[in-house]
Amino acid sequence: MKKFIRMDINKNTRTKSILIIQFIFSFLVVSYSQNFDEAKNNMLKARAIKYSQMDSALFYFEKSKNDFLMLGDTLLAIKCLLESSVVNTTKADYSKSYDGYWEVLRLSESIGSELSVASAYDGLGTLYGLFYRHQEALMNYNKSLHIKKQLIKEGKIKLPDILSTYYLIAINYREQQIINKAQQYLDTCYQIRKEYPSKTLFIDAEQGYLLYYQNKFKEAEALLQKVEKSFLSENETYLVILYSFMGDLYNKLDNFEKCSEYYLKSLDVAKKYRSHQNYVPEVYKKLGDLYLSINKPRIAYAYLKNSFNANDSLFGARSINNQRFIEIKDQFRQEQQKLMEKARLTKLENEKRLLFLRNTVLSIVLVSLVMVSFITFFYLKYRHKTAEKMLKSDQKAKEEKNKEILEMKNKELTSSALQLIEKDELLMEIKSKLSSAKNKDLKELIAKINANSKHDWKEFDTRFTSVNQGFYKSLSERFPELTQRDHKLCALIKLNFSSKEMSLLLGISIESVHTSRYRLRQKLKLDKGENLTEFIARV
Template sequence: MNFNKIYIFLFFTFTLVINTLNCQEKKLTSSTLSKALLLKFKQPDSAAFYFEKGYKQNLIKKDTLSAINFLIQLSELYAHSVNYGKSYDGYWEALLLAEKSNDLFSTASIYQGLGWLYSFYKRNDEALKYFNHSISIRKNLLKEDKSETNYSYLQSDYFAVLNLYRTNSNYIIAKKYLDSCYQIKEINYPDSESFYLVPEEAFLDATKGNFKKALSKLNSSELYFKENNPSYLVIINALLGKVYRLKNDKKQSIFHFKKSLQISKESKTHINYRIIAYEALSEIYFEQQNLKEAYKYLKLTKQRNEEIFGGQSENNKHLLEIKDKYRIEKDKQNDLINQKHIAQLEHEEKTSFLQTVILTVFLIFLILYAYIWGKHIRNRHKLEKKILREKQKLRTQKQNEILELKNKELTESALRLIEKDEFISSIKKKISNQKENIDINVIKRMLKSIQGTPNSNWKEFEARFTAINQSFYNKLKTEYPQLSQTDQKICALVKLNFPSKDMAKLLGISVESVHTSRYRLRKKLNLDRADNLEEFINKI
């Protein structure tokens, strides 16, 4: 008993320790990520340290998804700091991990990041290829999960393509991708303003000459980003500079390009926009014949371009070298997979051949067995049906013969009744002619005792008829409830092929009355002149 208590105590203690350690690890990961994000735009180097630390910690814990997330964040930070070489390496390393763990969500984000990198180098076809890879994955994920997150990331892909076409002055296609962004926005947040799309829309308005509309949108966006994301003012002011330049307001254009430079230096973000600002300022000053300032910014443009994209640049070395870790690792994996695949195919080929032989023999046997069994079943069913038909035929024939015989007997009985009545009538007639020698009253009483009334004759006939033809009256009453008793009597006598004269005698009415009854009966049965009453009655 004490041993069980100790065991339970140790079990709960161990569980508590494990849960505590797990919680501490989660808090540690969350704390590292929070620190990195907080320092991202203030102290990029410190933020990079924490992103890398979080990446390594999660690799040790074998939390691949978290490790990939840290690596993507680190690569994005390097891209903002124009350290494209490290950003490039980070994205490919993350892609290797994402593909190993089949993490499609992260794979799409990595493809988008690579697309941005190639767009910075003006390698537009490569950039568009990776953006489209990301879009394709996002669309497939949306088929399974139509969540706000998936829609938002698809919108960010469209935004990236929009930016690519806009910076390359292809405003028609840029407008199409802007419309796609707004369509997703209407699905996700129909009642809210999308301040990241508004600046792009404003610039496209400016390219059409709608400067007032464009500036209004950009100014409202500037107020929003001052409160919510000050670093994005680098882009807003760069766009304002471009719009004022299109408007030919050089003074305001210079002001906003310089403001974009100032914010970029203070926030240490969007450093690639400095080249855009330097180049624009150089061109504007040249147009104003301010050659000193034009040369100054031209020199800064060249210097910055050389630092980032020059032949001696670390960034350029990374993108020009094909021997990156991802591709080498991918080639090794592909070789290993191909070798295994070849061996597997050879084994499968042998196994498949053997299986095919066995399956073929089995199928032939099965088909043969099914054919023989089916033929046996069909023959048995045919024989059973034939026997049943013969039995049914004999049964029906016998019933018809019995019915015919009984109907004949019934007819003969009815005729005897008629003959009896005729005989008695003739006796009456003879007696009436010899009234003097015979006691007429005595004779009449005797005749009355043996003579039946028409009603009693009919009852006797009906009783016999019903006994033989049990279902006839039932069907007649069910199908034609409007028929009277006289109509039913006529039907019964017609079924036995009685002539009108015999009907009259049996029913105790005149022949004319029989004809009248037959005529009324035809009307009630809805028969035409061409219809045969006898045939119709016999079908019932």
């Protein structure tokens, strides 16, 4: 009982040690997981409101970016930066957008994320395009295109991932009034969309603009009206651009009312969402020109004044001053890159030292935990093995003792059986001498001798069964076709009786014993060379 209690204590100690180690690791994992989930939820929240509540979206993007950097997930931090830069472009905060894309380039190069580098070039191309620097925009788009084509070739991305760059190049050529080139790139977008079906409203909207420039006004009108419904439910902020183009379309069709209506709609959406502010001065100017064309100078003056004020409030989003600003920023960026390279190397050295120190401390903690775990494990294993050895030793001693007792009882049983045999021999001798007599009393005496022999066998059988428990049962289970007589023979063979001794106990001739042994071998399905006595001894 004490041994079992000791084993339970050892088992409980081992379980507690494992639970403590699991708790420490679980705590670290849960802590990281909670911080990661919070950062991811902030990113998803920002995505959900980036078209309706841009300032809040930018706040959540910034927060999740910083959290991801702290957690060491640079790739997700880059995704936050890319999306926040798009939002800054939409709300005409070009300086922040420009800085965001350059930070994406820096972080992407540090982790070798080529797709993120391509996305940053797409964003920078869009910024240059807004300032009419179309050649520089095209240069950035081509860099992105080259990277994406290589990634497709290597099987790292799929063909639809390149669609956005072709779309941006089409816009670039359309803004330069190179319509045939723009149409070529847009056709490529349609080919990709045909091979990989997807809902790309922007491509359809761009096709409507190209139809306008190709003087296919009715086709342009039908297509733009069709996509308008989809943008109303999916991305209302884009309607600033769409409505501006639809106003241009109806101006060409000399439909003054619809032209004015769509320009005003464009301004309403821009005001509602504070998006695509770079279009606002242009739309005001279009309205001013429209009212000048119908001799309403007062209204025209009001709109042109609004155009000037809007342009001024955006720091001249497309003015010469703002173009100069981005040129200066480019020059500054080149100088800054040299300084940043030096700072980056210094930072890397510091980070290496810090990382080494952190990894050293962490390694010491982990090694200590592992050592404690191993020591505890091997100690418990040693205790368990010791207890197991003691238990096995006790069991072996018990088995040997039982074996000795069994052998002793079988010897007693054999001795008793031999005495019975001697008695039976004597009785058989008396019986043979008396069998010729005809006296009634003598015949009764012979019958009693026969009955006594049967009683002797029953007594022997009972004692055999008590010593060799399960012997007959094991025989019956393995060889169900054996008879009771076969069982008797097996019991005598187990006790190693001779054929003569068996014949006396069973009341049959020696020849019958031999025959019975032969038949028993057949029933037991023994091979010719297999010893019957050894086989029975193993049962």
